[in-house]
Amino acid sequence: MYSEGVFQFYFMNMPQPVILIQQERHQLYYKECNKAAQQFFDKMEDKIINKEENLLFYTLCEKAVAMKEPIQYQYIQLFQPVRHAYEVTFTPLFNQATTPSHVLVMAQEIHYKKTQEESTRLLDAFLENTVDAILIADCDEKILTVNGAFEKLFQWRKEEVIGKSPQEMNIVSKKEEKENLKLIAELKNGKTLPPYETVRYTKSGESVCVSVSCSPIYDYQNQLVAYSVIYRDITAIKRLELELIKSKQGSKFIIQTTTTRFV
Numbered sequence: 332m333y334s335e336g337v338f339q340f341y342f343m344n345m346p347q348p349v350i351l352i353q354q355e356r357h358q359l360y361y362k363e364c365n366k367a368a369q370q371f372f373d374k375m376e377d378k379i380i381n382k383e384e385n386l387l388f389y390t391l392c393e394k395a396v397a398m399k400e401p402i403q404y405q406y407i408q409l410f411q412p413v414r415h416a417y418e419v420t421f422t423p424l425f426n427q428a429t430t431p432s433h434v435l436v437m438a439q440e441i442h443y444k445k446t447q448e449e450s451t452r453l454l455d456a457f458l459e460n461t462v463d464a465i466l467i468a469d470c471d472e473k474i475l476t477v478n479g480a481f482e483k484l485f486q487w488r489k490e491e492v493i494g495k496s497p498q499e500m501n502i503v504s505k506k507e508e509k510e511n512l513k514l515i516a517e518l519k520n521g522k523t524l525p526p527y528e529t530v531r532y533t534k535s536g537e538s539v540c541v542s543v544s545c546s547p548i549y550d551y552q553n554q555l556v557a558y559s560v561i562y563r564d565i566t567a568i569k570r571l572e573l574e575l576i577k578s579k580q581g582s583k584f585i586i587q588t589t590t591t592r593f594v
Contacts, residue, residue: 338363342435352380352392352434359392362433384553395421396431405441416441464541464562467548470519470555472496484564486534497560502531514545518558521547531562540569 342349348368353360359380382389387404395402401422419438423431458465464481468474474492482488487500497503503511507529514524524545530538541562548557 347440348438350436352436354392354396354432354434359389359434368438391419391421392434392436395423395434399423399425399431464564466492466497466560466562467557468497468560469557472498472515475557481562484533484539484562485531500534504530504532515558518545518547519555521549521555523547528565539564540566 338351343365345365346367349365350361350368351363353362359382361378361380380389380392391402391404401420404419404421406417406419417438418441419436422435422437424433424435426432458476458478461478462480464484465478466474466481467476474495474497477487477489477492485500485502492500498508498512517524526542526544528540528542531541531543532538542565544561544563546559546561547555548559550556
């Protein structure tokens with residue numbers, strides 16, 4: 332059962348962030364937080380939680396209330412140089428009618444490597460099983476990782492490019508560099524760009540026709556932490572289109588020549 336005195340006594344000076352959520356008339360409110368959480372949730376007392384802006388947090392609180400038992404959620408920062416891992420527990424608190432009236436939310440940083448390694452392997456497995464070339468860079472435009480398809484297409488090994496900026500690799504021609512930097516700036520402002528076709532260059536300077544898709548990457552707090560660039564090799568398709576154009580031009584020439592003969 333909730334008691335303001337109990338919260339102050341047990342949780343106010345804990346090193347872990349602790350937040351108390353109140354449920355009233357099917358709405359959730361920030362009720363209290365301890366000192367460790369104040370830096371993240373300043374001036375939030377009695378503030379209504381916006382479901383659209385905090386969908387995951389809101390959903391987990393609702394789930395704990397509906398199940399009437401604690402639930403846990405793990406969050407790992409995959410796109411940060413230091414990959415912190417957190418375990419957040421949502422515990423429903425009951426009133427005298429045995430109905431949940433509050434949710435106690437406690438975050439605990441977990442340091443064991445197993446969780447981080449499993450999440451990293453999951454990300455790596457996704458990248459390596461994707462046939463398209465993928466590059467992921469942070470907000471400082473330093474490459475965090477590339478997949479095997481990228482290494483094969485552009486002839487750059489992963490260990491050669493991590494920490495570099497894409498511009499250092501001369502994938503983009505000097506002519507297109509200014510426009511490409513403009514696109515990256517739009518990405519860093521959170522804009523998802525529509526796919527477009529262009530030419531990029533391998534380590535040896537060979538041109539490759541590609542379809543490029545770029546997307547911003549957000550963390551669970553909806554903060555931009557990185558962006559991805561996916562390259563699809565369309566060289567064979569462009570070659571076929573050129574052959575079809577030549578074939579149509581040749582057929583048109585033959586028809587025109589034959590028609591002239593019989594006029």
